Amino acid sequence: MPLPTNDTFVTYPDGAIVSIGTVLHVKSLTAGRSAVLLDITAFHPVEMAWPDQPADRGTMTTTAGTQPILGCVTGGIRDGELHLGTDMPVRMGTDGWVFVVAHLIEGPPPAVGESVQIDVEDDLRAALSAGHTACHLAALALDAALAAAWTKPVVKDALGNPAFDSLAIQHSRIDAHRSTDTYRIGKSLRKKGFSPTSLDDPASVAERVNAQLSQWIQAGGAVRIDREAAALSARRTWVCELPTGRINIPCGGTHIQDLAELSAINASLTIAEIDGGHLLIMETVAAPN
Ligand SMILES: [Zn+2]
Secondary structure, three states: OOOOOOOOOOHHHHHHOOEEEEEEEEEEOOOOOOEEOOOOOOOOOOOOOOEEEEEEOEEEEEOOEEEEEEEEEEEEEEEEEEEEEHHHOOOOOOOOOEEEEEEEEEOOOOOOOEEEEEEEOOHHHHHHHHHHHHHHHHHHHHHHHHHHHEOOOOOOOOOOOOHHHHHHHHEEEEEEOOOEEEEEEEEHHHHHOOHHHHHHHHHHHHHHHHHHHHHHHOOEEEHHHHHHHEEOOOOOOEEEEEEEEEEEEEEOOOOEHHHHHHHEEEEEEEEEEOOOEEEEEEEEEEEEO
């Protein structure tokens, strides 16, 4: 069975939750499962290299009926071999590779050439989109709240503040209407000029973060994903209109369409001691309007 020679076209960056695609390939997995590759899909997969936003939930419908999609991962194809999820040895977008969305199902898979409908669970998608938008805004607000903590020049974020978020982030997890971001404050961050005493009073940092978030939510602002192409590996950018101007952040996830969809975003900060430094954990909650 031949493998796809082009990236999967993805429609979830535009907010799509339904798609009709053609089966291009089916790979048998263990335990009666299969990975189904389509030419086009609305289903957001989890990207193992940076698994911040989990996969959508939903179903696949063929002439034989409707079955749940049990998981959805990204895959890469090279030299006639399909590598799924964590087995993918290269980063998304690497030259010479084809990148695909693999829908995992159990039971008899559809045939190659068959047309299938994908339906994404709307409520979960909307909640993850809210959580993801809140995650980006909280990161920007945290960068701003810690701007005075740096003693040396470092890379700047989309708002021009020292990029604490991208320099210190260890792990980011988006859930329904919330996100959890874990930052490491260790030797390498201190060497870059970050002064850890700025986090001696995390509650006051959180207050500054929340004041900024509240200002942004009150102002409202359009949010969209810009992209160069429909291909899975095409560069995508989160674009948000803030009162100070339009900002851009590279992002492969899904988002709400306007900050006015949220009534509030609230972040809380906790510090944990680890070997050689601290972890800062930011829990962000997005309240829908
Ligand atoms: Zn993102």
